[in-house]
Amino acid sequence: MNVTLPVDAGNLEKVFSVTGVNAELNLGRPGMVDIVKADAVVQGIRVTAQGAFPIGQDDSGDFTLTAQDMAAVREQLNQVLNYMDRVKWPDASPPRLIVNLSDDPKGGVRIGMDLQAPFLRYGKIMVRDFLFNGDYADSVIMAKRFTMRDAETAGFVSLSLQADLKKRTLIWDVRSTAPLVSWAVAIVDEALVPKEMKFLSEPHVQLSGRAVFFGKLGGRGTFECFRFRVHGCIFRAWGKIPEGLLRFQL
Secondary structure, three states: OOEEEEOOOOOOOOOOEEEEEEEEOOOOEEEEEEEEEEEEEEEEEEEEEEEEEOOEEEOOOEOOHHHHHHHHHHHHHHHHHHHHHHHHOOOOOOOEEEEEEEOOOOEEEEEEEEEEEEEEEEOOOEEEEEEEEEEEEEEEEEEEEEEEEEOOOEEEEEEEEEEEEEOEEEEEEEEEEHHHHHHHHHHOOHHHOOOOOEEEEEOOOEEEEEEEOOOOOOOEEEEEEEEEEEEEEEEEOOOOOOEEEEEEOO
């Protein structure tokens, strides 16, 4: 079975597609859907899901989905497509996502995710051995393991992270030998980097800390840094920028 859902009223050709759907469901429990096993290809990503999740019900006990719900779903999928359009991978080795759903003792659903990709390209950035393992439950996002390697230099990035959306806290630990400066330049815009500045080497980074935000996550807040070490970053500047050569280690 194939499913397509238009996500942009101004561009009906822009659709979110799910192909090769093969699912075995158990609807025996009231208000619950048990996924014995489900396989599909979602926008080119091979997805396998299993577990259980609750479904919304009105006073009669029937499942309800309002027009506002559908509009919100379309908007979210449109944003997902906008991002996914920038990420490429070989047709012969697409990413694979495994999703596990279960009841959360605190209420709601616990969503576990395991995403693996042999090779990904984002503009000029190319990475190998991409791996993300994490879950979401009770407004807490946990990235237990997030690793990748730069395809050209073999430099690595290793990240663990916990974001509590209720308490507005963020805890992280990052270790990297990947070309983060080059990645940042490629993501932001090369035109914004002065031509007079040239990076001669990439930094090795170790950074861990905790942040508490006063408002929304990512806004103003307090920050604690448990470990901060940057080694080996060298750049040369000339012309309008005073000449110099900087090498630092903290």
